[in-house]
Amino acid sequence: MRTNEIMxxxxxxxxxxLLLFVILSSFVGQHKYYVSVTEIEYVPEEETVQIISRLFxxxxxxxxxxxxxxxxxLENENTKAIRLKYIQKxxxxxxxxxxxxxxxxxxxxxxKFEGDMLISYLxxxxxxxxxxxxxxxxxxxxxxxxxxxxxxxxxxxxxxxxLFIKGKASEKIKF
Numbered sequence: 001m002r003t004n005e006i007m008x009x010x011x012x013x014x015x016x017x018l019l020l021f022v023i024l025s026s027f028v029g030q031h032k033y034y035v036s037v038t039e040i041e042y043v044p045e046e047e048t049v050q051i052i053s054r055l056f057x058x059x060x061x062x063x064x065x066x067x068x069x070x071x072x073x074l075e076n077e078n079t080k081a082i083r084l085k086y087i088q089k090x091x092x093x094x095x096x097x098x099x100x101x102x103x104x105x106x107x108x109x110x111x112k113f114e115g116d117m118l119i120s121y122l123x124x125x126x127x128x129x130x131x132x133x134x135x136x137x138x139x140x141x142x143x144x145x146x147x148x149x150x151x152x153x154x155x156x157x158x159x160x161x162x163l164f165i166k167g168k169a170s171e172k173i174k175f
Contacts, residue, residue: 034059034147036139038095042130042155049097049130049155051106051122059140059147060118064090075113084108087120096136099127130155136170137162 038053061074068086072079088108097104109121133155140147141164149164156175164170 034140034143034145036147036149038137038139038149038151040097040135040151040153040155042127044129047125047127049099049104049124049127051095051120051124053091053095053120053122053139054117055120055140057113057116057118059143059145063140063143074118084111087111091120091122091139094138094140095122097124098132098134099124099130100132101134130175132172132174134170134172137164138169141166141169 034056036053036055038051041050042048043050057074061072064074064086065072067090069082072082072086074083076083091106091108095106097106104124104127106122106124109123111121112119133153135151135153137149137151139149141149147166149169151162151164151171153160153162153173155173158175160173162171
């Protein structure tokens, strides 16, 4: 009887391994999640709002190619100057922020590649105080793949997080 138990366990392990292989291999080459993460922090000592945005390189690259140049590649060092121009132009259209009911200029400070993510560093300067903060975050929402934009906001020591999706991509916060 002991031999039968061992054979049954071995067979069960093989079946589970085969099922896992089939399930996991069906996802190769496909995105399962379409998400960006944006962190916004007000730093009163510096009178700045600092923004860090993380996007998947491949999703972002497709959109920049559709909008600006079909031959453009984010990680190509030969296009470094145009890269920053395209990224700034895109953010100017996709993240809109008003502070105390005044629209703000957001400046791209730089970008960094980390794995399959592009990390963008942005800033709003000359912010003396914030009583009201309004944001529209439509990053990559035009891709049609159930994009979700998680946005964490830390202003006046109050932390809030939002999930922006197509049709619900803005929030107004009073402090």
